Structure formats: structure tokens, C-alpha cells
Amino acid sequence: MSHPGADRVRDVARLAGRSARSKRRSFLAEGPQAVREALRRHRSGTPTVEQVFATDEALARHPELAEPTDGVTLRRVTADVLAAMSDTVTPQGVVAVCRMLDVGLDDVLAGSPRLIAVLCQVRDPGNAGTVLRAADSAGADAVILTHGSVDLYNPKAVRSTVGSLFHLPVVLGVPFADLAVRLREAGVAVLAADGHGDADLDALQDASAARRLAGSAPDDEGTGPRLEAPTAWLFGNEAHGLAEEELTAADARVRVPVYGAAESLNVGTAATVCLYASARAQRR
Amino acid sequence: MSHPGADRVRDVARLAGRSARSKRRSFLAEGPQAVREALRRHRSGTPTVEQVFATDEALARHPELAEPTDGVTLRRVTADVLAAMSDTVTPQGVVAVCRMLDVGLDDVLAGSPRLIAVLCQVRDPGNAGTVLRAADSAGADAVILTHGSVDLYNPKAVRSTVGSLFHLPVVLGVPFADLAVRLREAGVAVLAADGHGDADLDALQDASAARRLAGSAPDDEGTGPRLEAPTAWLFGNEAHGLAEEELTAADARVRVPVYGAAESLNVGTAATVCLYASARAQRR
Known part of the structure; x- marks a missing residue:
């Protein structure tokens, strides 16, 4: 077992802070699931992991983490060092120093995306992680965080994505000002998830199901947003919802129905319902 | 401003522990949203709140908390005492001592429930709260926690329900052994949400939408579970999913589709998708 010097331990620990992450363009993935997903991405051809630090115990329990990987240094350390x-x-015995993996908006738009989740000023790392995980499950092509949203590389946010951070492209710090215009130019409709929206998600799903069952061509009837069309969903700040500027920029404001007594939907719940509604409409 | 004695402060603080809660059949709701929802339930005729402790600042910001309420003592305290x-x-300046509000399984089944969420050995308070909140949003008639699940009255669980705990009946500590039988006797189908289920939730939703659009009577065609029928969803432990006993007891095992690279769905995400699918099928 090697004993990394105090300097190296401190260097890794500093990645908990934003400034060290920015300076070094790297961040920390903690725990076997996150490290496994990071290594999988690395092995499939996108350089992702720089160093892995693990205890003997963790490597015994998760032998796939110890498989030699090009460009990745594995160091065995004690539980105290970890x-x-x-x-x-x-940390369950393993952490990895990873390269930042966010891409540019241009890259995402060039790929003809069909489903995108946009987090507008979402501040809570847990909520951001939940939405990213829901986007991953729903097969979204990308997640975009606007300027003013939580730092997705902060350890709590990374943890709460449970590995999904390594599954789909993320774009960070996008100024909202011309985002909706850019999306529309790329053929992507912009839908605002809004408790007071005038379009009802159930009605949109019914219309989509009726079109599918009738076998009608995708553009032969009706008005209003079609869930089967390429779509970016805007999800707002957990305390204030979407700002006026964000609502105004959208093509439509869509209300997720609340059937019970809940005052409003948690952003993670709303995102799950909206993204799955789009995925269902798009994938058959 | 009155100064509650050290004994009273300690008595309230002890409600963070399970044994004090059990002995006194009461628990703590913290923060203005939870206390407001508890008071609303109380004022609508179900005795819920015993005492409210609040700072002057919190009462100035949330005057509805200071409205006199039958049977509820309001005490103004300093921020330190709080x-x-x-x-x-x-705690955002306000806490309430509330009476435990769980009901019996018989009470729930006597009410002809149409949608129930069952948490089977769900251990994380945050997950339990998320499912309860999703059940509230989807208009579920009750939430049942089986024996071995997290204590829903622990402060972290109460917080994570964000007031939904006061919106719908909950049944706690139910032994799983005869739960499925009891549900079926009450005319409620039991569906297990299971990553490896043989029924696909999308297919069930399509069948339900087709029946609705065709205007067919609810029992004139097809086999397999109908989402529009009274349904109890079983959601499993976050690490291990549903146990064999739980899967075997269900009428069907239903898979929530994962369109992306996520390995599995978070229990909160799965519950949101399943409960909203039932709510959509049932409410039109």
C-alpha cells in the first residue's frame, strides 16, 4: 500500500472547493457507483478519470474498479487517507479525480437533440441531481444548467446524480438571454413547466396518444405543443419557480396536474413527469 | 415573550428521538410550511396540533400561524430556545408539537380506495418523504409503510414530506404477510414496481388510453392489469428493491421503462411515474 504524501491528499481534498476545481478543471467522484460509471465512460473512449484512490477492502468488494485502465492511475490507500x-x-472506500466533462451548447445543438432538460436557477444540489438522473432515465439528449444554477461539480451534486452525470452531455453556466432563441433555431420547442401554465400536460398527452392511435402524420392536425416534437423543458428555481423572463421566452407554459392536496410539485417530481411524458410520446 | 422552563424545552427536543415520540404519541413539525399544513388540518376538524412555538420574527412573516386555533397553545420564544x-x-422560527396521525389499515380499506402507495422496507427518510409527496400530488387515497420501513415521524422524514404528511392518510408498521390479501379482498389490485417486471408500464398506459378513446366499458376486453382499476403500488427498498415475498404476493410485476443509460430508477422517480400513470388512467 503506497502512502501518498500530505500534499497529494490535500490536493485531492481541495477539490471539494469550487476555486480548486475551476483552476484544475477536475472534480471528485466518490463511492463505487460513481467511480464505476466514470471508468466506464473513460474506457468507452472519452478521457474522464485521472486518478483513483481506493482501500484494499473496497477493491476486494468491487474488483471491476481495479481493472487496469489506460491513462488512469490507481493508488491503494488506507481508510484514513481516503x-x-x-x-x-x-466515501465507501473509493474516490476518483475526474476531468470536467461539460460540453458547449453548440455541440449539443449540432446533434439534433430531441429531448433536453434545462435547469433555470436551480440551486439545490440534490434537486439538480434528481433532475439529471430523471433526464438520464427518460433518455434525454442533454441537460443544460443556466447561469446562476448550482455548481454540478460540487460533491453533493455529483453524489446525488448517482452516476448519471457520466451518462449524458451537460452544458453549464449558459446565460439564459438567448438560449430559447438558440433552441428554436435548432428546431427544438421550448416548454416551460409552470404550476400556472395554461396548457395541461394531461391534455397534451391525450392529444399525442390520439395522434399515435389514429396513425396520423406528425404535422396534420391541431395546434399547441406536440410532445412528440423535439422539446426542451424549462424547470425553475425551487423557491420561486421560473422567472418572468424564462416564462416569456418559452413557446408554451405547461401545467403538470396536481390531483391531490399538495400545493405544488417538487422540481424533481415535475421534471420526472414532464420528461417521461415526452419520452413516451417520442419513442414509439 | 414567555420563557418556557428548561424542562419544557427538553421535552420538546426529546421528540427527535423515537422512544419519546412513541411514549407521548406526538412528533415535531418544523418550519412554516409544515406547521401551516398541520394547523390547516387541525382547523378543518381533525385534532392535529398541540402546541406551537415561534419567534416574533417568524410570526410577523407568517401571520397566519398566529391566528388563534381551538385547542392549540401558541408560545412566543426566542430564537435560542427554538x-x-x-x-x-x-427551523425558520417555528415548530409545532403534533399528535401522531396514522390510521389503521381497516380505516383505509373501508373507504373504497382507488390509489394507494405501499412503501416496502424503504429506509431512507428522504425517499419516504419524496414518495409521500408524489402520492399526495397524484391524489392517492393513502400511503402504507410496511413493518421495517423508516419511521415517518422522524424529523428528517417529516421535513422531506414538505407538509404532505398532513394531506392524506398514512398507515404505519403494517406486517407484509397478509397485506396483499387484504388489499385484494377490498377490490384493490396489487402491482409491484420492479425493474425486471414482465409487464411494461408504457404498454399498460397505451392499453388504458386506447380503451378510453374507444369509449369501451372498463371490463370488456383484454387481460393483465388495468391502470384505471383500483390499484396499490408496491415500492421496494432503495438498495435491494422488492423482496421475493413482496414480488410473489403482487398480481403483476410492472417495469417502468428506462430509456437512457441509467442503471435503475430512484424509488422516488419510479413512484412518481407509476402513481401519475394510475392517476391519469383513473381520473378521466
């Missing part, structure tokens, strides 16, 4: 490197109380 | 009473670092 705890000193990690932001979390229980 | 912090000593509360489990959370930022």
Missing part, C-alpha cells in the same frame, strides 16, 4: 481526501463521511 | 427545541439547524 477519509481525509473525501467530502463525505462515508 | 434552536434548542428543534432537530434542524434552521
Whole structure:
């Protein structure tokens, strides 16, 4: 077992802070699931992982983490060293230093995306992670975080994505000002998820199901947004919802129905319902 | 401003612990949203709140909390006293001592329920809260936690329900052994949400939409579960999913489709998708 010097331990631990991450363009993935997904991405051809630090115990339990990987250094460390490197109380024996993986908006738009989740000023790392995970499950082509949203590389946000951060392209720090215009130019409709929206998601799903069952061509009837068309969903800040500027820029404001007594939907719940509605409409 | 004695402060603080809660059949709701929802339930005729402790600042910001309420004592306290009473670092100036509000399984089944969420051995308070909130949004008639699930009255679970705990009946500590039988006897189909299920939720939704659009009577065609029928969804433990016993007891195992690269769905995401699918099928 090698003993990394105090300098190296401190260097890794500093990645819990935003300024060290920015300077080094790297961040920390903690725990076997996140590290496994990071390594999988790396092995499939996108350089992602720089170093892995793990205890013997963790490697015994998760042997796939110890498989030699081009360009990745694996260091065996003690549980104490690992705890000193990690932001979390229980890193489960393994952390990886990863390269930042966000891409540019141009790259995403060039790929003819059909489903995008846009987080507008979402501040809570747990909520951002939940939405990213829901986007991954729904097969979204990208997640965009606008300027003013939480830093997705902060350890709590990384943890809450449970590996989904390594599955789909993310674009960070996008100024909202011309985002909707750029999306529309790329043929992507912009739908605002809004508790007071005038379009009802159930009605849009019914219309989409009726078109599918009738076998009608995608552009032969009706008005209003079609869930089967390429779509970017805007999800707003957890306390204030979408700002006026964001609502105004959207093609339509869509209300997720609340059938019970809940006052409003959690942003993670709303995103799950909206993204799955689009995925269902698009994938058959 | 009255100064509650150290004994009273300690009595309230002890409600963070399970044994004090059990002995006194009461628990703590923290923060203005939870306390407001508890008071609303109380005022609508179900005794819920015993005492409210709040700072002057919180009452100035949330005057509805200070409205006199039958049977509820309001005490103004300092921020220090409030912090000593509360489990959370930022109780936002108000806590309420509430009576436990869970009901019996018989009570729920007697009410001809159409949609129920069952948490089977769900251990994380945040996950339990997310499912309860999703059940509330989807208009579920009740939430049932089986024996071995998290204590829903623990402060973290209460917080994570964001007030939904006061919106719909909950049944706690139900032994799983005869639950499915009891549900079926009450005319409620039992569907297991399972990543490896043989029924596909999308297919069930399509069949339900086709029946609705064709205007066919609810029982004139097809086999397999109908989402428009009274349904209880079983959601499993976050690490291990549903146990064999739970899967076997269900009428059908239903798979929520994963369109992307995510390995599995978070229990909150799966519950949101399943409960909203049932709500959509049932409510038109």
C-alpha cells in the first residue's frame, strides 16, 4: 500500500472547493457507483478519470474498479487517507479525480437533440441531481444548467446524480438571454413547466396518444405543443419557480396536474413527469 | 415573550428521538410550511396540533400561524430556545408539537380506495418523504409503510414530506404477510414496481388510453392489469428493491421503462411515474 504524501491528499481534498476545481478543471467522484460509471465512460473512449484512490477492502468488494485502465492511475490507500481526501463521511472506500466533462451548447445543438432538460436557477444540489438522473432515465439528449444554477461539480451534486452525470452531455453556466432563441433555431420547442401554465400536460398527452392511435402524420392536425416534437423543458428555481423572463421566452407554459392536496410539485417530481411524458410520446 | 422552563424545552427536543415520540404519541413539525399544513388540518376538524412555538420574527412573516386555533397553545420564544427545541439547524422560527396521525389499515380499506402507495422496507427518510409527496400530488387515497420501513415521524422524514404528511392518510408498521390479501379482498389490485417486471408500464398506459378513446366499458376486453382499476403500488427498498415475498404476493410485476443509460430508477422517480400513470388512467 503506497502512502501518498500530505500534499497529494490535500490536493485531492481541495477539490471539494469550487476555486480548486475551476483552476484544475477536475472534480471528485466518490463511492463505487460513481467511480464505476466514470471508468466506464473513460474506457468507452472519452478521457474522464485521472486518478483513483481506493482501500484494499473496497477493491476486494468491487474488483471491476481495479481493472487496469489506460491513462488512469490507481493508488491503494488506507481508510484514513481516503477519509481525509473525501467530502463525505462515508466515501465507501473509493474516490476518483475526474476531468470536467461539460460540453458547449453548440455541440449539443449540432446533434439534433430531441429531448433536453434545462435547469433555470436551480440551486439545490440534490434537486439538480434528481433532475439529471430523471433526464438520464427518460433518455434525454442533454441537460443544460443556466447561469446562476448550482455548481454540478460540487460533491453533493455529483453524489446525488448517482452516476448519471457520466451518462449524458451537460452544458453549464449558459446565460439564459438567448438560449430559447438558440433552441428554436435548432428546431427544438421550448416548454416551460409552470404550476400556472395554461396548457395541461394531461391534455397534451391525450392529444399525442390520439395522434399515435389514429396513425396520423406528425404535422396534420391541431395546434399547441406536440410532445412528440423535439422539446426542451424549462424547470425553475425551487423557491420561486421560473422567472418572468424564462416564462416569456418559452413557446408554451405547461401545467403538470396536481390531483391531490399538495400545493405544488417538487422540481424533481415535475421534471420526472414532464420528461417521461415526452419520452413516451417520442419513442414509439 | 414567555420563557418556557428548561424542562419544557427538553421535552420538546426529546421528540427527535423515537422512544419519546412513541411514549407521548406526538412528533415535531418544523418550519412554516409544515406547521401551516398541520394547523390547516387541525382547523378543518381533525385534532392535529398541540402546541406551537415561534419567534416574533417568524410570526410577523407568517401571520397566519398566529391566528388563534381551538385547542392549540401558541408560545412566543426566542430564537435560542427554538434552536434548542428543534432537530434542524434552521427551523425558520417555528415548530409545532403534533399528535401522531396514522390510521389503521381497516380505516383505509373501508373507504373504497382507488390509489394507494405501499412503501416496502424503504429506509431512507428522504425517499419516504419524496414518495409521500408524489402520492399526495397524484391524489392517492393513502400511503402504507410496511413493518421495517423508516419511521415517518422522524424529523428528517417529516421535513422531506414538505407538509404532505398532513394531506392524506398514512398507515404505519403494517406486517407484509397478509397485506396483499387484504388489499385484494377490498377490490384493490396489487402491482409491484420492479425493474425486471414482465409487464411494461408504457404498454399498460397505451392499453388504458386506447380503451378510453374507444369509449369501451372498463371490463370488456383484454387481460393483465388495468391502470384505471383500483390499484396499490408496491415500492421496494432503495438498495435491494422488492423482496421475493413482496414480488410473489403482487398480481403483476410492472417495469417502468428506462430509456437512457441509467442503471435503475430512484424509488422516488419510479413512484412518481407509476402513481401519475394510475392517476391519469383513473381520473378521466
